[in-house]
Amino acid sequence: MKRRRLATLLTLVCLAPTSMSTPADSELSRALTAIHLRAGSPPDLRERDRAPAWLLQHEARAFDEVLGRVLAAPDDAVLVDLLGRYRRAEARPALLCAFDSARAQPYAAVGLAQSPDPAARAALVRLAAEHAEPAARSLAAEQLK
Amino acid sequence: MAAASIAPQTATLSAAQESTLNTTLIRVSIPVFVAWVAARHPGLGLTAAHLRADARAIFERGIGIIAFADGSNLRAVVGETFRDMVAANPAYTLPTVVHEVWGHNTFEGRGNYGNAGAAYGLDSYDQAAARMPGYTRGAAGSAARQSEIDNYGYQETEMYSLMREVPFFTPNAPADAALDSVNYDPGPAIRGRMRMIVDGYEPRVVRDLYRRFMADPTVGGRAMGAFRSAVRSLFRARDAAAILA
Secondary structure (H helix, E strand, C coil): CHHHHHHHHHHHHHCCCCCCCCCCCHHHHHHHHHCCCCECCHHHHHHHHHHHHHHHHCHHHHHHHHHHHHHHCCCCHHHHHHHHHCCCHHHHHHHHHHHCCCCCHHHHHHHHHHCCCHHHHHHHHHHHHHCCCHHHHHHHHHHCC | CCCCCCCCCCCCCCHHHHHHHHHHHHHHHHHHHHHHHHHHCHHHCCCHHHEEECHHHHHHHCCCCCEEECCCCCCEEECHHHHHHHHHCHHHCHHHHHHHHHHHHHHCCCCCCCCCCCCHHHHHHHHHHHCCCCCCCCCCCCHHHHHHHHHHHHHHHHHHHHHHHHHHCCCCCHHHHHHCCCCCCHHHHHHHHHHHHHHHCCHHHHHHHHHHHHCCCCCCHHHHHHHHHHHHHHCCHHHHHHHCC
16 A cells, blocks of 8 residues: 555656756756766766866756756666755656666665755654665665765 | 766676576577668668677667777667667667778778878968977877867767768657657757867868768768758858858
């Protein structure tokens, strides 16, 4: 019963728009492209590594866009990881959505654990106890240590 | 962008997970992928020797990395994302494998990145910078020199490597939407590279690059179409026509 309630709650939270437009802020757009580079040779990595640093430093310009994108595409592990690094209470619903994505789950769990929001930790406690998947429960429990 | 970098991973990969991943890659993903490429794209001549499983190395490079070039070898190192994509459809991983095995290695020659003659943009920059009063080129391997190389020598080799991806791009099936952030159309990325060149140079550089690509038998058809499309979207009609003349 508890697990069904949790699943219903997550479904309600995760209903979100499915497409995002390109932001008018060209620097932001460039950083969001760079962070998704999928080829990992040294020059690619150097460019890719600069992107999260920029996105974190320019939180006022980037946070809402990152949050919106994670709500729209919770499988995007790269952005889920970034969202957690902001350590913002507003990120909790999106991180909870991402926790149900196999690709993003480890990063969502870390994000919830890093959050200063007591509700994020409480959510992690609930996931550790009630999630339908044993692997997800143990992943959540691990972050509570 | 700021030069500061942050840890590429917040998650962990246990030794057991690493071992399981590598076993799956070696026994399943790589053979499935190689057989698929041999059947669909025999002209590439791709074999298992072009791929190396190393889940830990991929994990440590960052989230969502599909492959990276194995030193100066004609070989791509692959890990978890490659496994996930091959399981969904081997076609999804092919563009990045081509990028890493035959992209940069073909454009500038193996192990030649950053050397004189490897990239038109970097050569142009170096010639211009040498005439700037007070300029001293950073020592080879220094952070200052690496930054110059990445800013001025990287865009065209990356654009070429993305163009090599174009003929092999297969969009995700709706059921594979979870892979949207890793399997994306290289076309907009080509436009993004061109935007950076336009920001750093004058349009003539794009025209010269176009001529260089036109003379290159390894990029044609849809890849050149993506280049032309990027030119038309970034320049006024008259300038675009002059570049593509």
